[in-house]
Amino acid sequence: MSRFFSSRYAELTPYVPGEQPIDQPYIKLNTNESPFPPPPGVAEALAAEADRLRLYSDTECTQLRSILSERLGVSPNELLMTNGSDEILNFAFMAFCDEQTPAIFPDITYGFYPVFAAINRIPFREIPLTADWRIDLEAFCPAEGTVFLANPNAPTGIALGRDEIERVIRANPDHVVVVDEAYVDFGAESCVPLIHQYDNLLVTQTFSKSRSMAGARLGFGVGCESLIRDLNTVKFSTNPYNVNRATQAAGIACLREDDYNMENCRRIQETRSWTAEELRKLGFRILDSWTNFLFAEHAAIDGETLYRKLKERGILIRHFSLPRIRNYNRITIGTREQMEALIRATGDILEETR
Numbered sequence: 001m002s003r004f005f006s007s008r009y010a011e012l013t014p015y016v017p018g019e020q021p022i023d024q025p026y027i028k029l030n031t032n033e034s035p036f037p038p039p040p041g042v043a044e045a046l047a048a049e050a051d052r053l054r055l056y057s058d059t060e061c062t063q064l065r066s067i068l069s070e071r072l073g074v075s076p077n078e079l080l081m082t083n084g085s086d087e088i089l090n091f092a093f094m095a096f097c098d099e100q101t102p103a104i105f106p107d108i109t110y111g112f113y114p115v116f117a118a119i120n121r122i123p124f125r126e127i128p129l130t131a132d133w134r135i136d137l138e139a140f141c142p143a144e145g146t147v148f149l150a151n152p153n154a155p156t157g158i159a160l161g162r163d164e165i166e167r168v169i170r171a172n173p174d175h176v177v178v179v180d181e182a183y184v185d186f187g188a189e190s191c192v193p194l195i196h197q198y199d200n201l202l203v204t205q206t207f208s209k210s211r212s213m214a215g216a217r218l219g220f221g222v223g224c225e226s227l228i229r230d231l232n233t234v235k236f237s238t239n240p241y242n243v244n245r246a247t248q249a250a251g252i253a254c255l256r257e258d259d260y261n262m263e264n265c266r267r268i269q270e271t272r273s274w275t276a277e278e279l280r281k282l283g284f285r286i287l288d289s290w291t292n293f294l295f296a297e298h299a300a301i302d303g304e305t306l307y308r309k310l311k312e313r314g315i316l317i318r319h320f321s322l323p324r325i326r327n328y329n330r331i332t333i334g335t336r337e338q339m340e341a342l343i344r345a346t347g348d349i350l351e352e353t354r
């Protein structure tokens with residue numbers, strides 16, 4: 001820390017993203033990226049946009065919002081595009097939480113929530129997941145603060161039904177409920193249709209997983225017009241050009257071929273079932289998953305050792321050091337061939353440790 005660093009941030013522990021190694025070509029199953037490239041039209045759109053990079057981007061993302069709002073069945077005014085969904089989540093912490101309105105989320109969930117709370121100096125309360133890794137719905141009804149629920153949850157992969165989330169929304173009429181649907185396209189139910197019924201619901205989604213565009217940084221929020229206006233106040237007070245030209249062009253092209261993206265999600269779900277079954281045969285305990293990853297533990301090998309030994313064999317998975325989930329690993333679903341390599345390597349490692 002330099003002697004100039006503001007005392008406001010002195011205690012801050014930053015979020016630690018998954019490794020993005022550039023030294024060797026790993027089989028990357030650690031950051032829930034898609035193993036498939038974006039739709040072919042994206043490359044063309046990017047090339048065509050190169051010329052226009054001298055111009056600032058459209059602060060309203062007009063064309064992108066128009067196409068996406070049609071797909072979602074909402075009005076463009078109920079939609080805000082951001083630099084990844086991390087940005088809209090941060091905006092939601094800024095806009096809808098303060099000293100009197102703490103953030104409330106499960107103890108095991110997306111690791112960025114406590115960091116967003118901390119950097120915005122917002123108090124937060126964590127509600128433990130039940131013993132079987134489910135969100136304790138009762139404890140959120142009501143929650144006495146702004147609720148953040150990842151649905152499906154990460155890193156567990158377990159999803160609540162729309163009716164269950166709706167209970168939380170109804171039980172907290174005077175607080176915003178943010179439903180983080182980063183993984184919803186892999187088999188869970190979206191709460192987007194509920195935004196016309198509830199003025200306290202904000203749904204966030206991303207192009208990073210189901211639409212193969214993690215590197216483009218494109219996310220969005222869906223909610224009633226007044227919530228979106230508040231979030232726009234925050235956006236225009238921090239970074240009006242938050243979604244750059246290349247990303248807007250890529251996003252538009254990506255949505256034009258959205259069937260391709262949704263077919264990829266179907267393939268991932270198929271490979272997920274196969275991988276879960278193979279891991280179970282090897283003795284792993286696997287939580288049910290509605291996402292593009294599996295959360296797995298094995299009685300004979302601790303999570304960190306498995307992570308390390310797979311890395312030595314060129315396969316990256318994600319290990320978390322939080323005590324409650326220390327024995328687990330989160331394994332992204334890649335292509336069938338990548339998952340076959342994972343199963344082979346894991347089998348060898350278990351053999352070795354026996």
Ligand code: PMP
Pocket residue numbers: 083084085086087110150153154180182205206207208214217218219
């Ligand atoms: N929510 C959850 C639950 C996530 O796992 C992630 C990915 N790290 C995000 C939001 C943010 O993703 P992005 O900023 O790439 O949209």
